[in-house]
Amino acid sequence: MLELKPMINALLRSKIGAVLLLIQVAITLAIVSNAAFMISDRLTYLNQETGYDEEAIFSLSVSTFDPSINLVQQYAQDERDLRAIDGVIDAAMTNWMPLSGSGSSSSMHLVPNPEIGTGVRAAYFTTNEHMLNTLGAKLIEGRNFYPEEVVHADNYGKLPNTTIVTKDFAEELYPDGSALGKVLYQGEDAVEIIGIIDTIKGPWLNDSRPANVVIFPFNLSQPRTGFLVRTEPGKRAEVMAKVEELLLKSESRRVFYGIEGLDESKASYLARDTLVMRMLVVLIVVLVLVTALGIFGLTLFNISKRTKQIGTRRALGARKSAIVRYFLIENFLVAGLGLVIGAALAVLLGQQLMKVFSLPSLSFTFVLASAVFMLIMSLVAAWGPALRAAKVAPSIATRSI
């Protein structure tokens, strides 16, 4: 008992309200599907695996101002003190903190300067043989640094000649086979790859290659440096609370700062992206609500405008269900056409966003999913008014107003 044809004819004859709603639905879909896609893109980015047990690791930085302090000895003492704390698994000195947004990077080449050959950019950090254990990094091939390979110095006079790299970096530099045992050049200096570790992320999560990381056995003891510490599960807060006081005992003429969990460093690094994502969510919710209200309002308006017509239809034999169906189908037609147009708009908008903001190209799945969601929403919004329409008494038909 569908009455599509007369319904469509009727819609075409009084189309202003329907057309306005259709435009609203179309624009909403275009924006919502793109925003949903961006949110999902952000979420993938925000929730990417870092390769660390972020809740168990923390960092701290130190500034030493007194030039009379022997930094090499002092930092070695600090590392020993850190490892001796109850609940600490391992600790290592390092020049940068993962996921913090600040660090060093350089191009690593297959041939020494000035020859021209393949180069792959990587974040690097200088540290010692305790780093892998501190990070919880998994060695896939090769071995860890021997203690005697680590260069302890306060200048660049002597450089290390071995390195451990992530598999992501190794595969990019040597796409055709294992990088283990191969040599790479930083400038003119050659280092041998002695170990390959599973993926860990460097300082910059928004880098195009966040997992290109190279580790050098180089305990560079400068006045400003940092330590990474890994604790047993649940002991981190306790250790973090007392670490400063403890390290100041061996040498008090210095300042500790930036005592921060790895998860906290990551959160502050990602704060802006998180904010943008939340704003997008709010935007979507508001848009969808406004559209839902629009549908609700238009259906209500249509119904109050057509009370007499509804009563007449009831008098002529329409069951209540036929009235509900009528308004739901009418709404479905308007929303459906709006969504088809909106889908095309969404794709166009996606292409523009891709061009202007270099976003990844909109996946059609998002358009489809958003359209299905909005269709359901439009039916829900029209449901209440339609039920109200069904309650119109057939006796309205004989009322002469």
Added chain:
Amino acid sequence: MIKMNNINKVYQTEMVQTHALRDFNLEVEQGEFIAVTGPSGSGKTTFLNIAGMLEPFSSGTYELDGIDVGKLNDNQRADLRNQKIGFIFQGFNLIPDLNLYENVEVPLRYRGIKSAERKKRIERCLELVGLGARAKHLPQQLSGGQQQRVAIARALAGEPRFLLADEPTGNLDSLMARQVMEILEEINREGATIVMVTHDPELARRAPRNIQVVDGQLADFSLYQGAPNKQQTAGDIAARAAARAAEA
């Protein structure tokens, strides 16, 4: 065709109880043409609504074509309205966004009649009221009289046993009123039972049987007998039927 027994209709608001119909009794035979008159507020419209199953009654029994209406649920009443009753309203009640063809089609669609059969019936009924050539027009393009003829076509398309007309000429000038009345008489001659509510005494006089509703109760005036008379009974109807047979 219609058998109403002690029908009461009470409208209840917080402050007052209004008895719109009180112990209302009426029998209508197949093929009758009855005019229902009465002052405003007398209960005419309530009677019409109950007869057309447009609203429920408070007590009593109502049989339409042998079916006890009081026992039906909402869907069954809707179906019964659709199958047995053709409505003609004072305000025509055409659906403004549908053309004439689609308007006449409305009750047929609710009955689930196939498209080809619908087409046949719609064309025949529009032809009958003289609007066959204007099927694609919208109601607003027609005069009041033409609109009412469309409404009649709509009422007839379902081939109802029983036509209920509510002031069918109330919104029309006298010429158009006469045309509409002639169509109704024609339909009646072909066998349909018609109950017409009107406040127009001239129009009422054209109907073979007049009843008057006063204060929610029935006063019967049969023009056959030339004088106002007592409450309607089954005996009267039988007598009148016999008289009519004798006349013929």
